[in-house]
Amino acid sequence: MGDTLFSFSLPSWVVYCLTMTGMTGVAASVLLYMYQCDLIYPSNYPTDSRTEVAKPSDFDMKYVQETLTTKDNVKLHSYIIVLENEEEAKKSPTILYFHANAGNMGHRLPIAKILHKKYHCNIAMLSYRGYGYSEGKPSEKGLRIDAQTLLEYVKIHPILQHTRLVAYGQSIGGAVAIDLVSRNEDAFSGLMIENTFLSLPKLIPSVIPMLRHFTFLCHQHWPSESSIGLIVKTPILFLAGKHDELIPPLHMTTLCALSGTRSTKDFHLFENGTHNDTCMQPRYFSIMGEYLRRRVELQDTADEFRDDLIGTQKDFASDDEASASSIRSGHQIKGIIVEKREMVYREIRKMDSKDI
Numbered sequence: 001m002g003d004t005l006f007s008f009s010l011p012s013w014v015v016y017c018l019t020m021t022g023m024t025g026v027a028a029s030v031l032l033y034m035y036q037c038d039l040i041y042p043s044n045y046p047t048d049s050r051t052e053v054a055k056p057s058d059f060d061m062k063y064v065q066e067t068l069t070t071k072d073n074v075k076l077h078s079y080i081i082v083l084e085n086e087e088e089a090k091k092s093p094t095i096l097y098f099h100a101n102a103g104n105m106g107h108r109l110p111i112a113k114i115l116h117k118k119y120h121c122n123i124a125m126l127s128y129r130g131y132g133y134s135e136g137k138p139s140e141k142g143l144r145i146d147a148q149t150l151l152e153y154v155k156i157h158p159i160l161q162h163t164r165l166v167a168y169g170q171s172i173g174g175a176v177a178i179d180l181v182s183r184n185e186d187a188f189s190g191l192m193i194e195n196t197f198l199s200l201p202k203l204i205p206s207v208i209p210m211l212r213h214f215t216f217l218c219h220q221h222w223p224s225e226s227s228i229g230l231i232v233k234t235p236i237l238f239l240a241g242k243h244d245e246l247i248p249p250l251h252m253t254t255l256c257a258l259s260g261t262r263s264t265k266d267f268h269l270f271e272n273g274t275h276n277d278t279c280m281q282p283r284y285f286s287i288m289g290e291y292l293r294r295r296v297e298l299q300d301t302a303d304e305f306r307d308d309l310i311g312t313q314k315d316f317a318s319d320d321e322a323s324a325s326s327i328r329s330g331h332q333i334k335g336i337i338v339e340k341r342e343m344v345y346r347e348i349r350k351m352d353s354k355d356i
Contacts, residue, residue, distance in 0.1 A: 032208075033217045040172070040200065040220050041138035043131040045102045053132040054106030056081055059113045068126065070149045074142070077133040078126035078150065079105060081116055082159055089122055093189070093292055094163040096150055096180075097125040098173035104132030108170075111279060119289045122163060124154050140220045147180040151187060164296055166190035171247070171275070175222040182230040190296040191231065192288060194239040195275055197251045198225040206248055228259050235263040235295040239284065241273025264295055 032039065044050055056063035061081050068076040083089035095115055099108050104127040115121045128143050129136030136142060154160045165188050169177030174196025181191045197203045200222050205212035228236075236259055240252035249269065256267045270281040278284065 032211065033219070036218065036220060037137070037139055040101060041128075041130065042102050043104075043128075043138060049103050049107075050132065052106070053077065053104050053127065054109050055079075056109055056112070059109050061109075061113060061116055066153065068149050068153055070129070070145050072142075072145060074129050074136040074145075075134065076126050076129060076146055076149060077105075078124065078153075079112075080153075080157070080160075081112065081123040081125075083116075083120060083122055086159060088120065089159050090162045092120050092122055092163060093166050093296055094122040094124060094154060094160045096147075096154065096165060096167045096177070097123055098147060098167065098169035098176040098180075099125070099127075100171035100173050106132065114285050115288070118285070119292060121166075121292070122160055124150055124160065126150050140222055143176055144179055147176050148183075151180060151184060155187065164189035166192060166292065166296060168192040169196065170194045170279070171196055172222065175224045178224045178227050178231070179222070181234060182227040185231055185234055188234055189299070190237070190292070191234050192237040192239065192291065193252075193255075195241055195244050195247050195252065195273075195278055196224060196255070197222070197247050198254055199223045203247060203251070207246060224255060225258055228255055231259065231261050233263055234261055235291075235299060236261055236265050237288065237291045237295070238265070238267040239278060239287070240267070240269050241275060241278035241281070242269050242271050243273060244275045244278070246275040263299070266291060266295070 055065075056079055062084060064080045064082075066078045066080055068078050070076065083092055095112075097105070097108065097112060099105055105125045106127075108125065112123045112125060116123050126146060127134045128138055128146050130138040130142075134146075151165075154165065167177035167181050167188060167190070169175065169192075171194070174193035177191060177193055178196070181188050200220050201215040201218045202225070204215045204218060211217075236256075238252055238256045240249050242249055253267070256265055259265055266287075268287055270278050270284065273281045
């Protein structure tokens with residue numbers, strides 16, 4: 001499903017005024033301010049997007065359809081796709097999938113299928129408010145609430161609450177994902193973003209040049225350039241199309257540079273990728289799969305060993321009355337933990353030296 005950022009789904013009389021009458025930039029900016037959300041969130045595009053939503057079963061995936069209720073009482077349509085083997089599901093990552101600004105979550109099921117079937121991920125996805133079968137009207141504030149609602153659901157799910165969470169967003173969904181992780185970093189083990197922007201005001205000169213002097217009128221901000229700096233320990237995967245005709249690739253490279261994470265940053269530029277087909281470029285999914293394996297799964301294992309080591313050291317410090325034999329035994333355990341931790345780190349460094 002293609003993304004149509006700032007697609008002109010405006011009333012016909014407004015489109016006529018803007019395109020046929022030579023209306024001044026100031027007057028046009030007033031109209032565009034009034035219909036800003038219709039421009040940014042074209043939930044009716046393509047035709048039937050509000051009345052037809054594909055099901056995971058159409059793509060040979062078992063799922064549960066959930067109606068989530070937000071804190072402002074909006075009902076959201078969501079799909080929860082969990083690996084059939086419960087033990088495997090608990091050990092596998094869960095992708096919180098945030099779609100682009102056109103269509104609905106059903107249009108993204110082919111991508112979800114690859115992540116689920118080939119890379120053994122659980123998937124939690126929704127149609128934002130005003131999209132697909134979800135109630136309400138989309139806005140920046142509303143989509144932030146929607147994303148938080150999905151996270152809160154996953155955190156109490158009997159299986160998914162035990163899994164590593166990774167936020168994945170395309171285009172404006174990338175802004176949603178960045179915002180969510182920046183506000184809930186302790187809940188996440190990874191962040192993957194594709195073809196997203198620094199902020200909407202900074203994007204306007206590229207997509208609507210006539211309004212480049214009126215960006216101050218933009219009330220939908222999505223300030224990813226500042227939000228990404230709040231993410232300090234999560235590994236981030238940046239996926240950018242070199243020939244993105246809607247969002248200049250400079251936005252993605254700058255986001256990568258602005259990222260303040262102490263963990264890893266992986267940036268991949270797809271030579272022939274445009275805004276809508278980056279996900280169809282060679283190695284797109286293998287890169288995601290490698291990121292999930294070496295940045296999320298192995299890194300979490302290393303962190304577990306580190307926590308075990310810290311816990312062991314604390315035990316030694318507090319156990320002043322332990323016998324000498326117990327202390328020697330404790331040191332043996334500590335040595336085993338250190339050895340395992342170093343083994344994992346060596347594996348991570350070995351893979352870091354290879355191009356995925």
